[in-house]
Structure formats: structure tokens, C-alpha cells
Amino acid sequence: MTVEAPMPMSYFDLGGQGLIGLFQRLPIACMLVHAENYKVLAINEAFRRLFGWSDQQVVGHPSAELSLWVTLNQWEMLCGAMSCQGRLDQSELELRCSDDSLRSCLIYAEPVEINGEACRLLMVHDISDRVASEKALKRSENKFAALFRGAPDPCMLFEKRTAKIADVNRSFTEVFGYEPTEVVGKTAPELGFWRFPEKREAVIAKLMREGRLRNEPIDFFARDGRVLHCEVSSNFVMVGEERCTLSTLKDVSERKRIEARIKHQAYHDALTGLPNRLLLSDRMRQHLALGERHNLTCALLFFDLDHFKRINDSLGHTCGDAVLHEVGRRLRAHVRKADTVARLGGDEFVVLLAGLSGNAEQVAEQVRRTAMQLLDAVASPVCIEGHSLQLGCSVGVALAGEHGDTAEELLKHADTALYGVKASGRNSIAFFEPQMQVAVSQRLLLESELRRALEEQEFRLFYQPQLDTRARQIIGAEALLRWQHPQKGLVGPGVFMHVLEESGMILQTGQWVLQEAVRFVAHLLDRGCVSADTFSISINISPRQFRQRDFVAQVAAAVHGQSIPPQCLKLEITEGIVIDNVDDTVDKMHELRVMGVRFAIDDFGTGYSSLSYLKRLPVDLLKIDQSFIRDCAGEGSDAEIVRAIISMARSLKLDLIAEGVETAEQFAFLQQEDCHVYQGYYFSPAVAPEAFCAFLGPLAASERLALP
Numbered sequence: 201m202t203v204e205a206p207m208p209m210s211y212f213d214l215g216g217q218g219l220i221g222l223f224q225r226l227p228i229a230c231m232l233v234h235a236e237n238y239k240v241l242a243i244n245e246a247f248r249r250l251f252g253w254s255d256q257q258v259v260g261h262p263s264a265e266l267s268l269w270v271t272l273n274q275w276e277m278l279c280g281a282m283s284c285q286g287r288l289d290q291s292e293l294e295l296r297c298s299d300d301s302l303r304s305c306l307i308y309a310e311p312v313e314i315n316g317e318a319c320r321l322l323m324v325h326d327i328s329d330r331v332a333s334e335k336a337l338k339r340s341e342n343k344f345a346a347l348f349r350g351a352p353d354p355c356m357l358f359e360k361r362t363a364k365i366a367d368v369n370r371s372f373t374e375v376f377g378y379e380p381t382e383v384v385g386k387t388a389p390e391l392g393f394w395r396f397p398e399k400r401e402a403v404i405a406k407l408m409r410e411g412r413l414r415n416e417p418i419d420f421f422a423r424d425g426r427v428l429h430c431e432v433s434s435n436f437v438m439v440g441e442e443r444c445t446l447s448t449l450k451d452v453s454e455r456k457r458i459e460a461r462i463k464h465q466a467y468h469d470a471l472t473g474l475p476n477r478l479l480l481s482d483r484m485r486q487h488l489a490l491g492e493r494h495n496l497t498c499a500l501l502f503f504d505l506d507h508f509k510r511i512n513d514s515l516g517h518t519c520g521d522a523v524l525h526e527v528g529r530r531l532r533a534h535v536r537k538a539d540t541v542a543r544l545g546g547d548e549f550v551v552l553l554a555g556l557s558g559n560a561e562q563v564a565e566q567v568r569r570t571a572m573q574l575l576d577a578v579a580s581p582v583c584i585e586g587h588s589l590q591l592g593c594s595v596g597v598a599l600a601g602e603h604g605d606t607a608e609e610l611l612k613h614a615d616t617a618l619y620g621v622k623a624s625g626r627n628s629i630a631f632f633e634p635q636m637q638v639a640v641s642q643r644l645l646l647e648s649e650l651r652r653a654l655e656e657q658e659f660r661l662f663y664q665p666q667l668d669t670r671a672r673q674i675i676g677a678e679a680l681l682r683w684q685h686p687q688k689g690l691v692g693p694g695v696f697m698h699v700l701e702e703s704g705m706i707l708q709t710g711q712w713v714l715q716e717a718v719r720f721v722a723h724l725l726d727r728g729c730v731s732a733d734t735f736s737i738s739i740n741i742s743p744r745q746f747r748q749r750d751f752v753a754q755v756a757a758a759v760h761g762q763s764i765p766p767q768c769l770k771l772e773i774t775e776g777i778v779i780d781n782v783d784d785t786v787d788k789m790h791e792l793r794v795m796g797v798r799f800a801i802d803d804f805g806t807g808y809s810s811l812s813y814l815k816r817l818p819v820d821l822l823k824i825d826q827s828f829i830r831d832c833a834g835e836g837s838d839a840e841i842v843r844a845i846i847s848m849a850r851s852l853k854l855d856l857i858a859e860g861v862e863t864a865e866q867f868a869f870l871q872q873e874d875c876h877v878y879q880g881y882y883f884s885p886a887v888a889p890e891a892f893c894a895f896l897g898p899l900a901a902s903e904r905l906a907l908p
């Protein structure tokens with residue numbers, strides 16, 4: 201550290217008044233001491249101002265005794281130097297002020313002669329401010345170094361001049377795997393750790409333009425080749441004399457992975473990994489917009505697996521999940537990369553065919569062909585958990601432009617078309633047609649009307665007699681649901697039963713039917729109209745109703761609630777219920793059978809009609825389906841089927857009833873085949889409870905029902 205050299209004092213004659221004045225006015229703090237006894241001869245104004253010492257406290261005192269020195273050592277050192285060299289080159293030390301504060305000073309001494317006496321002129325240059333700022337700088341440099349080293353994120357320091365790496369911190373080594381010795385002195389391109397080096401120029405330009413970078417997403421390679429997704433923040437710093445770029449490379453790879461996973465979950469179906477409704481809608485919007493620009497179109501194919509519920513119910517959900525997985529895979533495998541296969545939930549899949557070109561007919565033909573291929577792909581047998589399954593599906597199609605301009609419209613119309621396929625027999629394809637919309641609206645209206653009907657208790661039970669012609673008496677009745685519509689009058693179940701089923705309202709309705717039918721039997725028994733030994737009421741049990749976990753308890757509560765003999769209740773189930781889940785069906789039937797409740801297999805002959813399952817079931821009665829009765833008296837095969845069913849019932853020792861008997865010919869044929877229990881319009885349709893009671897009076901049934 202250098203300070204401008206003071207004017208040589210040996211020429212001053214302090215004895216002269218002029219020089220005393222000059223000494224006093226010198227801007228630098230001065231002290232004149234005797235060269236032999238080192239007593240202080242004088243101090244100047246600048247000295248007094250700097251240290252606050254007065255003439256009395258200093259002048260005439262031996263220098264060594266001055267409180268000016270922080271330690272005695274200081275003066276001895278100065279003295280030693282002065283006596284050796286006769287002068288003192290600048291020496292840096294701290295001196296004490298009168299208020300005990302300390303000042304950092306540079307001190308010089310020059311020999312002078314005053315009135316013939318050898319003296320020493322000590323000049324003191326106050327460098328306190330500079331020392332303080334140097335200390336502050338040092339402190340801040342230390343702080344910077346500490347922060348740099350200990351920063352939790354990887355940090356790199358680049359020399360701006362050379363672009364070379366000047367330093368890296370511990371975290372850099374930990375995350376990137378490079379030791380400082382491997383990187384310091386190299387430039388970033390030499391290190392080759394940018395994943396996309398071509399982007400570096402632009403990033404540097406931005407840093408220069410804006411003077412800093414904030415969370416700039418940049419990918420790097422770690423030493424072992426892993427890709428690190430980083431957010432880089434940079435700014436310029438001075439390190440010593442060097443202008444540097446300090447960059448923090450925050451590793452956000454884990455956060456990105458989590459974000460990507462969350463995003464994937466938000467846009468994909470968890471079971472199949474296929475896009476979900478959200479992503480499908482997004483893709484549709486994109487394709488619709490692109491299509492407009494490039495004169496292309498797209499189509500939406502809405503898939504629904506036929507009878508998927510049966511697989512779930514009978515083989516379990518794990519098997520059901522595997523089926524859905526396989527269906528998703530097959531659909532994906534049969535479309536192009538640009539197309540989207542999405543799962544909306546349950547057994548509903550949607551395929552978006554994109555980039556279609558040509559006129560309306562060509563597009564429709566193209567879509568029809570693809571839909572057929574997809575239908576075939578789904579239909580080829582699949583082996584899951586040892587079960588060989590044959591799947592079927594229904595497909596509703598909506599074409600962009602022709603059937604809708606927005607994603608929502610297309611989805612809605614493809615769904616409507618699907619509804620149309622299902623209504624007309626499943627396992628095929630239907631393109632959207634405006635009248636389908638009407639059907640859907642009517643269906644929704646019917647559903648809401650049925651909800652109201654349930655609340656307003658508009659349902660009624662009618663009873664259709666069942667007759668034993670040998671005993672010539674009514675041995676039972678089938679309870680059949682009717683809807684007493686406030687405007688339309690009496691509505692049959694053919695109009696609304698499917699809606700009750702699909703909407704789940706059948707559960708509430710079915711329970712009402714059960715209680716109402718049991719109440720009616722109790723009423724007939726109380727009035728002595730029927731005998732518990734010969735009479736029973738049959739009620740139809742829907743699959744959903746039967747599958748309820750507490751179904752057995754519901755039946756028990758109804759029977760016990762009205763105290764009727766359980767054998768007066770007969771439950772009609774279809775073969776479909778049995779096949780859906782044989783074990784559950786058998787268990788429930790056994791429980792109810794033990795209680796005394798009886799069972800009839802309804803619509804027998806239309807389903808599987810398998811002897812093997814029939815033998816396992818605690819069934820009392822087979823009902824020959826009316827479709828076979830219709831033509832049984834004719835030339836066709838129905839007569840043979842009826843004979844086969846009759847012989848099957850006989851060999852299994854089951855009761856038999858022929859339903860839907862409408863004509864004398866049918867009746868005669870059945871009599872001849874030794875079938876004697878009937879239900880049908882030939883005898884009576886289902887009638888209101890009061891009318892049914894009228895059949896049962898003291899007169900013989902034959903008279904009331906015009907039995908032959």
C-alpha cells in the first residue's frame with residue numbers, strides 16, 4: 201500500500217514562525233519528537249483533530265508514555281526502525297484516540313533539525329476508512345465463498361473474460377458427479393455437459409441482454425450420462441478483481457418426474473393407461489381445429505362391451521380388469537399412431553380416427569371399415585385366467601362435420617348412436633342419426649317419469665291366473681307390474697321395465713312388488729279364498745334384484761312380515777341369472793328353499809337349458825316359454841322343443857307350466873303331451889286384484905274362467 205510521500209522536513213526550520221505556522225497548517229497529522237530523548241516537542245492541528253489529544257496531554261511527555269500507542273511494543277518497534285535507518289518508512293498500525301477508539305494509520309518518520317537539535321518528524325496518515333472497507337470486502341468475500349461452497353444447489357462460477365469454469369461447489373460434485381479438478385479451467389463446451397448444446401448460444405444471449413437468468417429450464421448430462429433437468433439462475437458477480445458469472449443449477453428432475461406422473465394420471469385411465477375423457481376431448485379439439493385448416497376430418501367411435509357385467513360378476517373383477525386391458529390393447533393395435541384410443545370408464549372405450557380425407561361417402565366407408573375391423577379384433581376369443589372368453593361389443597359412430605362440430609357434440613352423438621345399437625340388438629355398428637336423439641330424449645323423459653311414478657305410488661300389481669286342468673282349479677297367479685299413468689292410463693312393463701333395470705330403479709320397484717304380492721297372498725288366505733296347500737303367487741325377480749347382497753333377507757322379511765306360509769311364494773328367475781354367477785345363485789336359492797320359498801325357471805328353453813346346472817339348482821318348476829307355445833300346434837320344430845322340455849321336467853321330477861297359451865289348438869296339444877298346468881290369454885289375461893278375487897269364489901274355476 202503506498203501513500204504520496206510527504207515533503208522532506210529536514211529543510212524546515214521550526215524555529216522560524218513561518219514554519220511553525222506551516223507545520224500547524226499541514227493537512228497531515230504530525231508529531232515532532234526529540235531524536236535523543238524522544239520527548240514530544242509539538243503536535244499539529246491535524247494531529248489534534250485526528251486523535252483528540254491536546255497539547256497538554258502530549259507535548260513535553262516522553263513518546264513511549266503516550267496513550268497514543270496501543271501497546272508499548274508499537275513505539276519500541278518504531279524507535280528501533282528510526283534509530284537504525286534514521287527514518288521510518290511507512291508502517292501500518294493502529295493508534296488510540298483520546299476517546300479510546302482506534303484508528304488505522306500509516307506512519308512515517310523523517311529526521312529534521314530544529315534549532316540545531318536533531319529531531320524526528322512523525323507523520324500519520326489516517327487509513328481507517330480504507331482499512332474498514334477492505335475488511336468489509338474481505339468479510340463479504342468470505343461470506344460469498346462460504347455461501348458458494350455450502351449452497352444446497354449445484355453452483356458454478358465462470359470467468360466472464362475467458363468463459364472458463366473458475367469454481368464449482370460441493371453440491372455440483374454431488375449432483376453432477378464431477379470433481380472440481382475435472383472441470384475447473386474448462387469451458388462448458390469442453391466439458392460437454394449440455395444436453396442440447398445448440399441452445400447454449402440463445403441462453404447466453406439472454407443472460408447478456410437481461411443481465412441475469414431466472415429459473416431457465418436447461419437439461420444437462422451428469423458425469424454418468426444421466427439426464428438432469430435443471431432450472432438455471434445466473435448473474436454477474438465480482439470475485440476479487442475478476443468479473444464472473446455465478447450460475448445455480450437447481451436439479452428439478454424429481455419434481456419434473458412427479459409433475460409428469462401427476463399429469464399422466466390426470467389425463468390417463470389408471471387401469472389401461474389409455475387416454476381418459478379429458479385427454480380425448482383435448483385431442484378432439486386439436487384435430488377439429490387442424491382439420492379445418494388442412495381440409496381433413498375425424499370420426500368418433502364409441503365402444504361398449506356387450507354383457508361385460510356378466511364377466512365381472514361371474515369371474516370376478518380381476519378377470520374383468522384383464523379383459524378391459526386386453527380390449528384396450530387390441531383397439532390400440534388396430535389403429536394408426538395419430539388416432540386416439542381412450543377409456544372413459546367401465547367398459548366404455550372411444551376411438552378417435554383422425555386425419556380422414558375424401559368426400560362424405562368415402563369418409564363414412566373408411567370409418568365403417570375400420571369400425572368393423574375393430575369389432576372383429578375385440579370379438580376374437582381371449583383366454584384370461586384359464587377362461588376362454590368370446591367378447592362382443594357395440595359401436596356408435598359420429599362423424600365430424602356431419603354429426604357435430606364440437607368435441608362435446610360428437611361424443612354425445614356417438615353415445616346416442618351406441619344407444620341405438622344396443623336397443624336394436626348389440627354387437628354391431630350404427631352411425632348417428634338425428635332420430636336417435638329423439639329416442640334418447642324419450643328414454644330420459646321416461647326415466648324421470650318413472651321416478652315420479654315411484655314417489656307417487658302409481659305402480660299396481662295385476663294377477664294372471666295359473667290353472668291346473670286336472671284338478672280343475674286355480675293353483676296360483678303370476679304377479680305382473682302395471683303403471684297407472686295419470687294421462688296414458690294402464691301401461692304394461694314392456695314399455696318401462698328395461699328403463700327400471702338400466703337405471704337401477706328395479707331394486708326399489710322389485711322390493712315393492714315383493715311386499716305387495718305377499719300382502720295380496722296374506723289377504724287371500726285371510727279371506728279363505730285360497731288354500732296354502734295348493735295356491736302360490738309367482739313374482740318375477742330381475743337379475744339386479746337377485747344379485748343384491750341382502751336379497752334373501754328381503755324375501756324373509758316380506759314373508760315373515762305378513763306371516764304367510766313361505767311355500768305360497770314362488771320366485772321366477774331366468775336362466776340368465778343362474779349363468780351369471782352359478783355359485784351365488786345356488787347359495788341364495790338354497791337359503792330360500794330351506795325357508796320354504798319355491799322357485800320357477802322362467803322363459804325355459806330360450807337360454808342355456810342345460811341339464812347339468814338344472815340338476816344343481818333347487819328348482820320346483822319349469823315355465824315353458826311362450827315363444828315355443830305360439831307354434832307348438834303347427835308343423836315346425838317348436839312342438840319337438842316343447843316335448844323335449846316336458847320330458848326333461850319329468851325326468852328331473854319338476855313341475856311344469858306352459859305360459860302364453862292363447863288358443864284351443866295349443867291347449868289341446870299340451871293336454872295331449874301330458875302338460876296340465878297353464879297360464880295364458882286363453883284362460884285370462886292378468887287382471888286387477890279385485891277381478892282376480894272374483895275368480896276365486898265358491899264357484900268352480902271352470903265356470904268363472906270358461907274352462908273347457
Ligand SMILES: Nc1nc2c(ncn2[C@@H]2O[C@H](COP(=O)(O)O[C@H]3[C@@H](O)[C@H](n4cnc5c(=O)[nH]c(N)nc54)O[C@@H]3COP(=O)(O)O)[C@@H](O)[C@H]2O)c(=O)[nH]1
Nearest residue numbers: 680681692693694697713740741742860861862879880881
Ligand atoms: N322383474 C319384474 N319383471 C316383471 C314384473 N312384471 C312383469 N315383468 C316382466 O315384464 C315382462 C312383460 O310382462 P307383461 O307385459 O305383463 O306380460 C306378461 C303377460 O301379460 C304375458 N302373457 C301372458 N299370457 C299371454 C298370452 O297368452 N299371450 C301373450 N302374448 N302374452 C301373454 O306374458 C308376460 C309374462 O311373461 P313371463 O314373465 O315370462 O311369465 C315379462 O316378461 C315379465 O317378466 C315384475 O314385477 N318384476
